[in-house]
Amino acid sequence: MKKIDSFQVDHSRLKRGIYVSRKDTVGSEILTSFxxxxxxxxxxxxMEIEAMHTMEHLCATFLRNHDDWAKKTVYFGPMGCCTGFYMIFHGDYVSKDVVGVIQEMFKFMSDFNEEIPGAGINECGNYKSHDLEGARQEAKKFYKEVLSNLKEENLNYPE
Structure with missing residues (x-):
């Protein structure tokens, strides 16, 4: 059975940050997963499921409406372990290439104080499972503690 690359990352040494998880070739195109x-x-x-679910809605909305990244966005969603998110862009990128848009996205979430996009009963499969204030707090914490002071250890998986 083939080993899964992400299961080979030493999670006991992993810092909070932005990492290239994998690159996949589809035809002649490259998709970069973060x-x-x-x-x-x-x-x-x-993270609490409700806050994470709200963050997923906010991030997906932000990315799909971003002037530069909307057409490059393939996917944004939560990790099953609830310790982060996966984001897939069309193109060949490294972590430093996406720092700006991720900083913008987490600032957007930190300041967001409107109705959660796509969170109604007709739009969401678990519409009762949202926590805007929890999402805002998670975004603020990550922005303040990590995104505003990124180091190489926050951009490259541990060897």
């Missing part, structure tokens, strides 16, 4: 790790794995408590 690991946006907002929590220290197995150290910090995982």
């Amino acid at each position: 690991d946006i790790r907002t929590k220290l794995p197995n150290v910090e408590p995982a």
